[in-house]
Amino acid sequence: MLDPVINFFSRIFYLIGRGIGYAVGIVLWPFLWAGRWYTQRGWILKTVVGAFVILWIGLYGYFFWVTQVWTNFNPDYVAAYNFEKREVAAGEPVPAQAADAAPKSCARSAVVEVTADLTDFNVNQNAWISSMLLFKLGFFGISWDDTPFLDNKAAFQRGINSAVRRTGVELVDTLGRVRGTSQIDGDLQKARGNLQFTEDAWYFGLNPFGPKTPTPSYYRSAVKDLRSFNSKLETCNAIFDARADNLIQFIDRIANDIGATSAILKDRSENNNYGWFDTRADDRFWFAYGQLYAYYGLMNAAQVDFKQVLQEKHLTPLWDGMDGQLRSALNIRPWIIANGSEGGWLLPNHLTTMGFYILRVRSNLIDIKQVLQQ
Template sequence: MLNPIVAFFERIFRAIGHGLGLAAAGLLWPFLAAHGWYRRRAWTIQLPIAAFVALLVVLYAYFIWQTQSWRDFDPNYVDRFKLGERQAVAGQELPPAANAAGAAAPKTCQTSAVVDVTSDLIDFNVNRNAWISSMLLYKVGFFGMDWDRTPFLDNKAAFQRGVNQAIRRTSVELVDALGRVRGTSGINADLQNARGNLQFDESSWYFGLNPFGPKTPTPAYYRAAIRSLAKFNTDLSLCNATFDSRADNLIEFVDRIANDLGSTSDILAERSEKHNFGWFDTRADDRFWFAYGQLYGYYGILSAAGADFSRVIAERNLGTLWADTMRQFQAALRIRPFIISNGREDGWIMPSHLATMGFYILRVRSNLVETRVVLGGR
């Protein structure tokens, strides 16, 4: 009585096995055909081809290693800067110290924590890690397909671009407001150079097609920005530069960051609502990790701003709200799923990590908007 049922399932499994066999044969056929062609060639042809294949293997091994190795990644990296130990706001003259002979030491001023953290984030992106977006194999893609449209090997690149978004926004504010007096003094040349270098294309390699010819790769420009920022802080420590830590500058800085995070929240919401294919949305991971990188960067930069503008924060009784905002950043940075899923918000099998990240971004943004209001913003 069960024989027809057993036979039915046997036919189904045979059909599935046959289909998988045909699929495997289709995938392997080009390689088998290439191997047969290669064996019939003379050694003068075989040797260059073997060398090229060996080079590809080495390049891909290095590329995969760099995309999977996240050196010095630490959501608590702000602790290294010991911001709570700073006794003065950025640009403020420090109490004079006497040397062994009793003579007063040269005048010194407090350096900017925002500049320190921004420089460290750039160093993290291009020195302690390889800048993925401008690597040759990342630009080539997966058989010509953009890596961002695949479910693998693109997370680190998206994360780095998110961090870089926070860095770029900060560099603009340093030039336009923070590094000059009330916007009327001259623009600091070092900050201007840093901003220009950080606005450079994120995906330039040593050679390009548009325009055609050799190029300076992206990391070289970003490393130059590190040197310019260090030069600014050195001048600031000697009281030869300006950091204007007034309330209206903090208002404007917080407002720009809130708007930037609002744009990212809209991107996450659009993707979550219109492409909720669960684990099969191949763009969900780069959207998630871009937002994560942006929060990672702004967490450090705003923590540093809390030190640079500590006087304003104390005068406006913002300490509790500011500390709560930093806790919201920390909560968001604890979300690190192994596989990014963009499912329905009411789904019970495939979660919606984009909606979750969007929720945390909105919580941070809400605190920043409240901070702006308390500071006297619109």
């Protein structure tokens, strides 16, 4: 009685096994053909081809390594600055009785310091992924951003860079000069220009055709320019205009920045909710994560630079609440990003979760802005 059933399932498993065998054969066929071709060549051609293959394997090995290893990644990186011990706002004279205070010494800008450090983290402590040759070539011509692997770090770095670029613009336009009418600081202006450089330039390009300076070189120059500005500020030879209206504008620009990211997450979540099979969900998520990672440090830095303004407006508790929301968002680090249906019960929707925290932070920023405007 059971023989027909056993034969049926045996046939099914046999066909499945043959199908898997055919699939593996198709995948391995190019390599087997290349191996046979290689063994039939002369030693000179073998040497050249072998060297090329070893070089290619080495490049991909290095590419895999730098995309998977996130050097000095630490959601609690703000703690290393000890901002709570800084008593003087940016650009203000350091009291003569303060320890190690030099004559005519002013406080450095924490915002400028964090901006420089975040850029240094992107291009010196880690390899800048977006301009690497193998990232630009993609996966058999398909952009890595359209695949579910090896693009998370690139998206995270671009998220940080988005926040850093926004800060660079504000430093030049308002924070680094008096009421926007005084002369623009040369170091800040150079830093802004370097930070605005395209994110994917390699040593050679097709449009325009010819050799180029790669992206990391420009960002490294921006780090030097920002630190040069802070050195001048420390000797009271530069300006950091820590007024309430400048803080209002800075907060407003950040709220708009993360608001745009929230809209991108919402659109992806609603129109491409394919669960684990949405190949763009991961880079959307990690771009947003990179933005919040950067703004967590920059907002803590702004709390130091605008210390007097916040104390006058009694904004410290509200600001601390915003910092707490930013830090809570950085706890969301799933192994696999899923873009499931918002009403589904099986797969999570990490984009919606991240969007929730972004909107909470944006709401806090708007509340702070309203208090500052009173």
